[in-house]
Amino acid sequence: MIDPKRWRYQFIQFILGIIGVLIIVRIYSYQTSEILPQSWGDEGEYSYVTLSPARGDIYDRNGNLLAGNKTVYEVVVDLDTVRKYENAEAISLALSVNAGLNYRDLLNKFSNALTDQKYLFLADNISTDAFKKIDAYIVELADKPGTPRVNTLAGIHFKPHYQRFYPENSLASNILGFVPLNNIGYFGVEQKFNNLLFGIPISEWVPIDPNRAEEIPQVEPGASLILTIDREIQSSIETILDNTLAESGSESGTIIVMDPRNGEILAMTSTPHLDLNDYENYEINFQNGTPFNRAISQAYEPGSVLKILTLAAALDTGAVTPETTFFDTGSIVVGGVALNNWDGGAWGSQDMLGCTQHSLNVCYAWIATQIGTENFYAYMKKFGLGHITGIDLAGEAEGRLKLPGDSDWYMVDLGTNAFGQGLSVTPIQMVMAASAIANNGKMVQPHILYAKVENGAQQNIHYDIVGNPISPETAQTMNEILAASLSSESYEAAVVDGYQLAGKTGTASIPVFGGYDPSFTNASFIGWGPVDDPRFMVYIWLEKPKSSTWSSEVASPVFKEVVEKLVVLMGIPPDQIRLQMAGQ
Amino acid sequence: MKTLNQLFQTYKQASWRTQLQWIGLFLIGLASFGIVSAFYVNVTAQTALAGREIAASKENILTMQHNISEMESKLATEASTQIMQERAKALGFIPANPEEFLFIFVPGYTPKPAFNLAPKAVPNPAPIILPEYTESLFDWFTSRGQP
Numbered sequence: 090m091i092d093p094k095r096w097r098y099q100f101i102q103f104i105l106g107i108i109g110v111l112i113i114v115r116i117y118s119y120q121t122s123e124i125l126p127q128s129w130g131d132e133g134e135y136s137y138v139t140l141s142p143a144r145g146d147i148y149d150r151n152g153n154l155l156a157g158n159k160t161v162y163e164v165v166v167d168l169d170t171v172r173k174y175e176n177a178e179a180i181s182l183a184l185s186v187n188a189g190l191n192y193r194d195l196l197n198k199f200s201n202a203l204t205d206q207k208y209l210f211l212a213d214n215i216s217t218d219a220f221k222k223i224d225a226y227i228v229e230l231a232d233k234p235g236t237p238r239v240n241t242l243a244g245i246h247f248k249p250h251y252q253r254f255y256p257e258n259s260l261a262s263n264i265l266g267f268v269p270l271n272n273i274g275y276f277g278v279e280q281k282f283n284n285l286l287f288g289i290p291i292s293e294w295v296p297i298d299p300n301r302a303e304e305i306p307q308v309e310p311g312a313s314l315i316l317t318i319d320r321e322i323q324s325s326i327e328t329i330l331d332n333t334l335a336e337s338g339s340e341s342g343t344i345i346v347m348d349p350r351n352g353e354i355l356a357m358t359s360t361p362h363l364d365l366n367d368y369e370n371y372e373i374n375f376q377n378g379t380p381f382n383r384a385i386s387q388a389y390e391p392g393s394v395l396k397i398l399t400l401a402a403a404l405d406t407g408a409v410t411p412e413t414t415f416f417d418t419g420s421i422v423v424g425g426v427a428l429n430n431w432d433g434g435a436w437g438s439q440d441m442l443g444c445t446q447h448s449l450n451v452c453y454a455w456i457a458t459q460i461g462t463e464n465f466y467a468y469m470k471k472f473g474l475g476h477i478t479g480i481d482l483a484g485e486a487e488g489r490l491k492l493p494g495d496s497d498w499y500m501v502d503l504g505t506n507a508f509g510q511g512l513s514v515t516p517i518q519m520v521m522a523a524s525a526i527a528n529n530g531k532m533v534q535p536h537i538l539y540a541k542v543e544n545g546a547q548q549n550i551h552y553d554i555v556g557n558p559i560s561p562e563t564a565q566t567m568n569e570i571l572a573a574s575l576s577s578e579s580y581e582a583a584v585v586d587g588y589q590l591a592g593k594t595g596t597a598s599i600p601v602f603g604g605y606d607p608s609f610t611n612a613s614f615i616g617w618g619p620v621d622d623p624r625f626m627v628y629i630w631l632e633k634p635k636s637s638t639w640s641s642e643v644a645s646p647v648f649k650e651v652v653e654k655l656v657v658l659m660g661i662p663p664d665q666i667r668l669q670m671a672g673q
Numbered sequence: 674m675k676t677l678n679q680l681f682q683t684y685k686q687a688s689w690r691t692q693l694q695w696i697g698l699f700l701i702g703l704a705s706f707g708i709v710s711a712f713y714v715n716v717t718a719q720t721a722l723a724g725r726e727i728a729a730s731k732e733n734i735l736t737m738q739h740n741i742s743e744m745e746s747k748l749a750t751e752a753s754t755q756i757m758q759e760r761a762k763a764l765g766f767i768p769a770n771p772e773e774f775l776f777i778f779v780p781g782y783t784p785k786p787a788f789n790l791a792p793k794a795v796p797n798p799a800p801i802i803l804p805e806y807t808e809s810l811f812d813w814f815t816s817r818g819q820p
Contacts, residue, residue: 096676116810143742152788154749160739217743249739256749296724307734315790324754540790547791587771653771662776670778 115382135294143251144289147265147278147313149320150539152227156265156365158251163216164419168206170244171199177239183226184212188219192513205605212634213270223592255365260380261323263359263382264316264482264537267368275368278314278537280483285312285541312543317353317536318325322346325654326356329647334360337643338635339612343383343516349524349617349626352482352533352552359383370432372647380448385480388488389630392597392640393431393448393507394613397571398522399456400441405563408459411570422449424500428454431596446574448594450508458505465503466492469512471558472522473532479519479555480535509597514648519615520628525556527617527626532556532566560627567591572620583616587663592616592648594640599633609633614644618652625655760779 145158164184171177181195190212192270202209222511227242253268266277274283288311307595328343334342343359359382380386403409419435420427430436430450434442457465475490475626490512491498505511514522517535525532534552542550559567571591575583583592594611598605612634627648634643655661662670683690750756807815 143738147743148788148790149781150788153752154745155745158742159746159748160743202733249735251739251742254746256746256753258753258755260754276696313790315788320754446727496787545792547789549787583761656771657769657774663776670776673778 115365117621121335130481132155133298137294138294138459139290139292140306140308141272141290142308143310144268144272145286145288145542148313148315149261149318149323149642150316151430152315154256155316155319155320156320157254157256159254160217161213161252162217162247162249162250163213164215164250166199166209166211167244167246167535168202168209171209174238174241174243176239176243176366179625180211180242180245181353183223183242183245186214187222187226188212214252215247220249225245232520248420253365255419257320258321258366259362259364260327261318261356261358262319262363263384264354264357265317265365266381266483267363267365269368276484277482278316281481282312282314282538285543286314287311291485293644299489304420309544312541313559314538315540315542317539318350318357319355319357321656321658323356323358323657325658327358327362329650329654330360333631333647336636337631339631339643340463340633341383341389343628343630344627344633344647345384345520346651346655347520347524347535347626347627347628349527349533349623352521352524352535354535354537354541355625357382357384357537360385367523378553380445380486381484382482383630384516384628385478385482386515388486388515388518389611389632390510390512390600391514391613391630392509392521392599392611392636393450394519394593394594394595394615395512395514396445396448396453396507396595397526397567397593397615398469398472399444399453399460399465399507399527400473400565400570402465403456403460403469404441404566405559406464408462408464409441409456410463411566414438414440415444416453417444417449417451419451421454421504423454423458423504424502426501426504428501428504436507439537442570442573445570445593446577446579448508448579453507454504455567457503462493462500462503464488465507468558469506472525474512474514475520478517478521481538485517486515488512488518490514515630516613516630519613520626521555522558523557523615523617523626526567527623528564530557530559530561533559534655550570563599564648570618575616579641580645582641583614583648585618585649587655587665588618588652588656588661589620590618590652591620594645596638596640610638610640612638612640612644614640616647616648616652617659617665621664622667624661625652627651627655630666720806 096548131646141617143158146158148156149155166180167515171180177196177199181199184190184195185192195211198209198211224247227245229237242455245254252270253272255265255267264277266275266279266281268274268279272287274516275287279286286550290307291306291308293306326346330342330344333339339358344356346356346611347354359380361379363371363374363381375381400409404411416438417430420429421431422428428450432450436447436449436452439447439449439452443449460468469490475488475492477485477487479485491506496594502511502606521532521535524535526611534555536550536552538550542548550637568591571593572589574580575590575592579595583594593615595611595615597611597613599609599611600606610633612629612631614629615627617623629644629647631640631643631649633645637643656663663668734752804816
């Protein structure tokens, strides 16, 4: 028998079945539907935005901030509100008084706005202090309901953003470079590591509707950099250089301090400097193609400082020994051209120490002929001359080393190159080459980056030795000769009591069209110490000093002054105490 | 056919049954709609609240980041070489010369370690939005299926 009420149950089953199927269909559609971002944008529910990270900071080796970011504000006004409140004058006045903007210029911007314009950009780079004052005024007005509309700041909007900031102003400016409003680094570290510092922007579709629950991606700031620079040493050498230029009347100057054991640049400066917070003055400070950092970007004929490379090559090849004597007649003919000493005199019989102490061009031209053309240039290339060092700074120049076979190379170049004329090097090239002598024959890579900090992890950068141009024995002999040379009377101005140092002066003629400038010289000095355990290498270059043309008179005292600062700032005891301590 | 006739017969004899059943059906529908709406409003409200919290948090993060960078800049300015030197000078300090130093051997002394800027490792913060808001049913099944 069929239950007469059965149809009811069947009906309910049918309805529930339909509902069940609908639920399953809906669940399936939720799980499998793929909404394209384009359709989000079309529907106006999402907007495609690019989130730019904050630029990474730059620190010195002790954690002192050299380049960071400060907050500044962009000012935009809602013109509909301003038209309604008729408060353009009040807004202009507030910005003029608190942010130092020109009142008339601001009013002109309002009056020049188009009639259907919705928003007006008024100003950018408003300081946080100015913003706070104006914001406080807005809050104050909000507490006074009776304020006439024209006196309010209704319609004004502030949008914060970062601006590059250099707390040390011009300190280490030649190393750091600068970042204008386009957030792209120019010169130095800022340019070289622009991509690292800039970070990785993220572009995403984000919901316009704030009621939508979606996690907005966090943009990681750009990598921060720790430099090998020591701020205190940098400050000291900049002060010394500025004082030296004032006293000597030099046209420009350069000082580099490097750790010869590992190539870490402890300080580097050249003139002119630039207050990096006022980078707009760049074109005023650096006119007529003046290099931003002469230490790496300006090649010049270094003169006698290069003799240390000639002698190192000669000793390494066995062309001479320290005891080899040369009878100086005051002139030598190389490639058909007579070459003379700096004083035009004849110094008679001299060993290699004597040739170095008295910086005899004739002797060194002879040494080059003993090495031989092929060997001489092979060594100069091994020392890195004619090529960039690869220092991690933007804008390095490679200098010029003419080679046999070049159209402008003549045999006399062998003689002149031996004492640092007829070729050009940058100061950093000389420092790198000399590091082989100071560092037991191992030539180091000069570098400025100590570590980078990215995604919460610090990666210390390690650099390999870039060459072994001379043997450890040659390096040892060279150190002995240069230390003995420096302690002689000729170098009295460079001696620092208690410390054995090695070094060499260089007074170079300056090439001009058709010959050499008869009035001016380039005065250079390279030295390092303590000789048995070198911790610093110092390079000094003064361009066209007026107080004296001789390096021994203008550059040697600077070397002494720099070393006296270094031993204090680096905590290097006098040799005697240091050796006693090492024995304990 | 017989059943259908019986149905019509029954309803013709008592029309109030038809009305009562329609009212019943309407009330059931209304109640169902109310329940679904209540659930929907509840979920939507929670979603909206979370969205607002995210927006507010984002603003706070941005404000804090700007404040931090501003304070770092001010601190760096106050600790800059020039200002520190001026302060030291005002306090009567003078630069030391090499001959004024006294070096003492300290057994066991270790030089200060190299500067490390990396923050100490911290566990990853919990996500702002609970997974329930974002994961699919398949994700949910997958996560439950994992040991």
